[in-house]
Amino acid sequence: MSLQIQMLGTGSAFAKTFYNTSALIRSNERNILIDCGSTTPRSLYDIQLQPDQIDGIVISHIHADHVGGLEEMAFRLLYESNQKKTKLYLTKAIADILWENTLKGGMYNPEDGYHSLEDYFDVIVIEEQVPVVIGPGLTIELVPTLHISSKPSYSLFINDRIFYSADVRFSEDLLIHEVAAKRNCHTIFHDCQLSGQGFIHATLDELLTLPEHIQQRIYLMHYADNMSDFIGKTGHMRFVAQHEIIDLPE
Ligand SMILES: Nc1ccn([C@@H]2O[C@@H]3COP(=O)(O)O[C@H]3[C@H]2O)c(=O)n1
Numbered sequence: 446m447s448l449q450i451q452m453l454g455t456g457s458a459f460a461k462t463f464y465n466t467s468a469l470i471r472s473n474e475r476n477i478l479i480d481c482g483s484t485t486p487r488s489l490y491d492i493q494l495q496p497d498q499i500d501g502i503v504i505s506h507i508h509a510d511h512v513g514g515l516e517e518m519a520f521r522l523l524y525e526s527n528q529k530k531t532k533l534y535l536t537k538a539i540a541d542i543l544w545e546n547t548l549k550g551g552m553y554n555p556e557d558g559y560h561s562l563e564d565y566f567d568v569i570v571i572e573e574q575v576p577v578v579i580g581p582g583l584t585i586e587l588v589p590t591l592h593i594s595s596k597p598s599y600s601l602f603i604n605d606r607i608f609y610s611a612d613v614r615f616s617e618d619l620l621i622h623e624v625a626a627k628r629n630c631h632t633i634f635h636d637c638q639l640s641g642q643g644f645i646h647a648t649l650d651e652l653l654t655l656p657e658h659i660q661q662r663i664y665l666m667h668y669a670d671n672m673s674d675f676i677g678k679t680g681h682m683r684f685v686a687q688h689e690i691i692d693l694p695e
């Protein structure tokens with residue numbers, strides 16, 4: 446049994462030298478994506494993975510840097526891969542808005558029988574805060590976290606012991622009490638806004654207030670193009686690099 450996480454992109458929404466933050470979980474021959482932003486298909490192309498080699502996509506929230514590549518994935522599966530559907534794992538709150546507010550504009554095609562998310566994806570609605578088995582040795586749990594107050598948004602626990610923040614405001618309570626103390630996560634992937642005030646993302650300054658034993662478990666992601674200016678200034682945390690493969694215990 447094996448578990449690897451490869452970052453397909455590590456950039457912030459507006460980064461131009463890094464792809465949108467997205468992760469590929471490779472677990473026992475399965476390829477699962479966490480989010481699929483506008484630049485994710487290009488990143489998959491770089492590592493020679495085709496859409497039909499992706500077994501499922503988990504969605505954290507509907508900003509374009511997290512879902513903007515779904516239309517391309519679905520159309521390529523439909524027109525280049527013999528109408529194959531990939532699994533789409535999301536909560537009901539996300540399913541309700543992903544089609545109506547994001548995908549319908551380009552994908553609604555009643556003449557050819559395409560009316561809904563289910564016409565393109567094998568939609569698997571998962572409950573918040575309930576771990577779901579999505580492959581041998583792989584469970585995902587979506588927990589609601591605060592990003593934009595009017596939009597549903599989720600962080601993930603992978604096999605209970607790996608935390609993937611997606612986009613989230615800094616929460617000392619979440620990181621210290623839930624992620625570190627209660628779940629004892631050995632690995633944390635956290636978004637990181639390098640400068641300015643963190644209205645909707647965790648800032649580097651906020652993350653630097655965490656105790657050393659938590660910082661040591663943190664890989665910083667979702668960073669801006671000037672990331673290299675901050676190397677050596679991240680305390681006990683480190684930046685995860687684009688396309689870096691991290692081997693993890695299950
Ligand atoms: N209130 C907001 C809303 C959005 N934004 C910017 O838009 C981006 C959308 O993707 P993101 O990765 O959540 O980052 C957001 C901010 O850069 C922002 O800076 N402030």
Ligand SMILES: [Zn+2]
Pocket residue numbers: 457458466508510511612667
């Ligand atoms: Zn984002």
Ligand SMILES: [Zn+2]
Pocket residue numbers: 506508592612
């Ligand atoms: Zn966002």
